[in-house]
Amino acid sequence: MSQHETSGTGRRKPLHFNAFVMNTSSHIHHGQWRRPDARQTEFNDVNTWIDLAQKLEAAKFDAMFFADVSGLYGDADADFDVYAHEGLQIPSNDPTVLLGALAVKTKHIGLATTSNVVQNHPFNFARQLSTLDHISGGRIAWNIVTGVQDNGARNYGLDALTDHTERYRWADEYVDVAFKLWEGSWDEGALLKDKENGRFSDPAKIHKIYHEGPRYRVEGPHLPSPSPQRTPLLFQAGSSASGRAFAARNAEAVFIIAPSPGVARELIADTRRLAVEAGRRPEDIKFFPGLSFIIGDTEEEAQAKARYYDEYVSVDGYLAHAAIVDKTGRVYPPETPLSAVDTNTMKGFTEWVSRHITDREPVVADIAHLQARNSRVVGTPEQIADKLEEWQGAGVDGINVINWVIPGSFEEFADKVLPVLRERGLAQTEYAEGTLRRKLFGYDHLNERHPAAAYRGAFATGPQSWAEAEALRTAR
DSSP states (O other): OOTTTBOTTSOBOOBEEEEEEESBSBSSSTTGGGSTTOOGGGTTSHHHHHHHHHHHHHTTOSEEEEEOOSSOOSOTTSOOHHHHHHTBSOSBOOHHHHHHHHHTTOSSOEEEEEEETTSSOHHHHHHHHHHHHHHHTSOEEEEEEOOOOHHHHHTTTOSSOOOHHHHHHHHHHHHHHHHIIIIISBOTTOEEEETTTTEEEOGGGBOOOOEEOSSOEEOOOOSSOOOTTSSOEEEEOOOSHHHHHHHHHHOSEEEEOOSSHHHHHHHHHHHHHHHHHTTOOGGGOEEEEEEEEEEOSSHHHHHHHHHHHHHTOOHHHHHHHTOOBBTTSOBOOTTOBGGGOOBSSOHHHHHHHHHHOOSSOOBHHHHHHHHHHTTEEEEOHHHHHHHHHHHHHTTOOEEEEEOSSTTHHHHHIIIIIHHHHHHTTOBOSSOOSSOHHHHHHSOSSOOTTSGGGGGTTTTTTSOSSHHHHHHHHHHO
């Protein structure tokens, strides 16, 4: 049992639970939207999400984690019939907008949005998330992604998806701009609201940032005053080597793609090692694999449910979602050996499938099959709790719970599994007070080991014009 799994008393720490959802009809488990009890088909109705958010909050889920995409999967020049027929993340709506509605209808549950660095200028995005953090009282998280779709890149004026390594260089600058705005533009005490003396803010404590890099030139200052968290809680979802290195520097929580606790242990250990090399501590990052659950009061009932769920599985949907393209944008056939794949996208998927299948040569189709099967846990509530203890033993801090249907999958998990987990001390019984970061880590703002902390107070004596900023850069 590792130091990351137990409290000071030797008891296991509660796991954190996020509802992993998307503002669309078919997110991960394709074909399930056809079931009679599936309400995700009504995702355009804000009340679908308000109702779910309130149910999750009543069950003491830590957060709702919204995935998102910027375009279609697969070959950008091919037809997209299968995606339209399957409802596979098209149509889909912007989760960041939705969080505003959920924030005013809930009090405790965290609200995480996914936003690609290509889809929004960092100045505007930082302002949007500060606004949401104010509205929610400090419950906002950002899942930082770099994109995996050629079509998504084209939607923002690029010819094709930027090279994988270069996308993370882009992300490095993007977060750098956001950190300067969130952490450095406003000093503590800048907001006065002094009606007697007519001073709303202290201009001496508000600073322009004069950022200039390969992609962005941002003057500032940040227009919102500091929100309860300043910087929202930072999620990251890349499992490739570049993604792990980025997470080690920047993330506070990582959504990992791992087919087994053993693979998860390797990913977690490597990322924690990189975090220490970056000047952070192992416990500065929490790890969340994505799992879905088929729950029965008996093992026989659970297996019968699994057979029922399988009746609705769309193989076409899974294959389309897992489409791997080469560097010219063409889709690899399902029978292609992974050793022959040279892709600019979804490198984390190909890496973990190659590690998981060792008795034969893995092929592209295995990605779809593993996505359909390996993320699911079938059994009684007690058996599921046993499996979650095994995942915790591998070093995970929480679970992104993937639904089959909305809201039923989450209702069943809340009613049947969470009580067993609470009996074992593996799930919280009440929310801690304060911001999402305080609930998860015990403090409101990024700790001093995070690279963004270096910008606190950094602009108080900084450049006062672009000319001064350029002179400082030249001097370095």
